[in-house]
Amino acid sequence: MTGPLFNNLGIYMFVALFLLCCGILGIIYRRTLIAMLISVELIMNGAGLNFIAINRFLYPERVNGQVFTLFIMGIAAAEVAIALAIIILIFRRFKKIEADTLKELKD
Amino acid sequence: MFLADIIFVIILLITMVGALMTVLLRSLIYGLMGLITTMFGIAGLYIYLNAPFIAMMQILIYVGAISILIAFAIMLAGPMFKRPKEWTKPVKFVSGAVTTFVTFILFLTMIMRTEWVGIKAEPINTTTRDLGRALFDKFVLPFELISLLIVVSIIGAIMIALYSRKEK
Numbered sequence: 001m002t003g004p005l006f007n008n009l010g011i012y013m014f015v016a017l018f019l020l021c022c023g024i025l026g027i028i029y030r031r032t033l034i035a036m037l038i039s040v041e042l043i044m045n046g047a048g049l050n051f052i053a054i055n056r057f058l059y060p061e062r063v064n065g066q067v068f069t070l071f072i073m074g075i076a077a078a079e080v081a082i083a084l085a086i087i088i089l090i091f092r093r094f095k096k097i098e099a100d101t102l103k104e105l106k107d
Numbered sequence: 108m109f110l111a112d113i114i115f116v117i118i119l120l121i122t123m124v125g126a127l128m129t130v131l132l133r134s135l136i137y138g139l140m141g142l143i144t145t146m147f148g149i150a151g152l153y154i155y156l157n158a159p160f161i162a163m164m165q166i167l168i169y170v171g172a173i174s175i176l177i178a179f180a181i182m183l184a185g186p187m188f189k190r191p192k193e194w195t196k197p198v199k200f201v202s203g204a205v206t207t208f209v210t211f212i213l214f215l216t217m218i219m220r221t222e223w224v225g226i227k228a229e230p231i232n233t234t235t236r237d238l239g240r241a242l243f244d245k246f247v248l249p250f251e252l253i254s255l256l257i258v259v260s261i262i263g264a265i266m267i268a269l270y271s272r273k274e275k
Contacts, residue, residue: 006115006155007228010218015122015152017214019145021207022126028203034180035135038142041173042126045149056156058223060231063241066161070242073168074253078260080173084180085264089271091184 012053019046033087033097041076048072115155122148135181139174146170157230160238 005011019042026039048069055065091097125148128141146169153162242250 004115005112009223009226011119012152012156013218014215015119017211017218018123019126020214021211022130024210025203025207026130028206029130029200030138032135034177034184035138038129038138038177041142041169042129042145045145045169049149049152052153052156052158052161056158056230057226060157060227060233063233063238066158066233066238067241067246069158069161070164071249071253073164074257077168077173078257080176081260081264082267084176085267087180088183089267092271097184 009053009057012049016046016050016053019043019049031098031100033090033099034084036099037080037083037087041080044072044076118148118151118155121145122152136178139177139181142177143170143174146174157233160235 023039023041023043023046026042027036030036030039051065051069051072055062059065087097090102094102096102122145125141125144125146129138129145130141132138132141146165150162150165153159153165
């Protein structure tokens with residue numbers, strides 16, 4: 001813990017951990033499918049923040065972490081497109097998007 | 108240096124409060140607002156981490172594209188005020204809180220105990236040009252695969268929409 005506050009690796013990792021925990025809590029706790037998708041977005045953002053922080057503090061002469069964060073963004077965009085299409089389809093067929101009321105495939 | 112610290116703490120608070128808003132607020136659209144707040148906070152953190160291009164991409168992709176997509180999905184999924192409340196059973200809350208707490212303690216001890224060797228406090232300027240060179244030199248194959256993945260996902264979304272209409 002030396003220097004100015006924003007020059008510590010631990011703070012960024014703490015923020016990323018906070019985002020991860022919020023995402024896990026959201027996935028377990030929220031009920032609608034869209035809210036769970038938003039929580040997954042939080043987790044992916046935490047991962048990207050970790051990539052950039054470690055790139056900046058441990059290997060500042062390379063750009064690999066930044067490239068991987070760009071890839072994470074692309075994958076997140078693709079995933080959100082597909083997942084939202086499926087959610088809209090589920091809503092059209094069953095008229096609800098709560099995860100615990102979708103019991104068609106149970107048993 | 109003092110002013111930079113103050114702004115950094117403000118950005119940190121924006122990020123954390125946004126994440127808490129995302130998870131804990133009842134309404135879905137307020138949760139989306141929390142997500143957008145978190146995205147802006149993380150873009151600020153990227154600027155502090157010496158990656159301004161990634162910060163711009165964060166705002167463009169997440170705030171500009173993904174949040175709008177989620178907003179459209181929320182609007183298409185019917186009027187939300189007619190639904191039952193978002194809050195679920197207390198058993199679910201307890202299990203979620205326990206899981207989150209265990210994860211938090213586990214990773215916090217991991218962060219605290221790890222000794223990072225070779226931390227460089229002074230940043231070396233890596234420009235956007237370096238990023239582009241790496242993207243088209245070392246990472247050509249993953250880059251093209253990501254673009255293929257996005258095309259496939261868009262076509263898949265269109266096909267899902269088309270088939271669901273045909274069934275009716």
